[in-house]
Amino acid sequence: MTDRVSRIEKDWKKLVPRGDTESVGVATRCRLLTEHFFQASQNSLANFDLVTYEWEVLAMLLRRGAPHQASAGVIARETGRSSASITHRLDKLGERGLVKRVTSKEDGRLVMAQLTAKGKKLAQKAVRPRLEAASDIVSNLKKSERKQLNALLGKMLVGVDPDGATDV
Numbered sequence: 001m002t003d004r005v006s007r008i009e010k011d012w013k014k015l016v017p018r019g020d021t022e023s024v025g026v027a028t029r030c031r032l033l034t035e036h037f038f039q040a041s042q043n044s045l046a047n048f049d050l051v052t053y054e055w056e057v058l059a060m061l062l063r064r065g066a067p068h069q070a071s072a073g074v075i076a077r078e079t080g081r082s083s084a085s086i087t088h089r090l091d092k093l094g095e096r097g098l099v100k101r102v103t104s105k106e107d108g109r110l111v112m113a114q115l116t117a118k119g120k121k122l123a124q125k126a127v128r129p130r131l132e133a134a135s136d137i138v139s140n141l142k143k144s145e146r147k148q149l150n151a152l153l154g155k156m157l158v159g160v161d162p163d164g165a166t167d168v
Contacts, residue, residue: 005029036137044133048126055130056081057089058098058123061115069102069114098122
């Protein structure tokens with residue numbers, strides 16, 4: 001396979017013949033694909049007046065099932081974002097009436113973010129277009145290749161983020 005990153009790898013190989021240019025290729029391809037996935041995500045959410053960072057929170061709460069709630073700390077760990085950024089996101093989503101803060105029934109000291117009916121409805125509408133956008137990007141891979149790539153990327157991620165392996 002030849003893509004624009006192949007040329008970059010060849011250039012590096014000339015400069016550093018014994019260097020691990022394949023790792024540079026993997027990193028560069030991951031970065032370029034991330035940009036494509038991000039743009040596809042943004043495009044798929046535009047019709048719902050959502051941006052990707054809002055979707056991350058809504059989708060995470062939707063996936064948890066009823067009562068569609070979690071603490072800011074859990075949301076931060078699951079989305080890989082800082083607690084401060086999640087607090088900001090929850091504030092913005094709260095202003096839009098998509099999430100609300102409720103006291104935990106198990107621990108009255110804990111405040112939970114919970115999808116509102118409006119937030120749940122919006123998240124449910126956005127699911128299919130969001131999944132289709134991601135699917136379009138990997139459409140040139142066979143199902144078995146997608147599964148293999150997903151497993152390999154998961155293995156890489158655990159290597160750099162071992163705590164994330166048991167967070168969710």
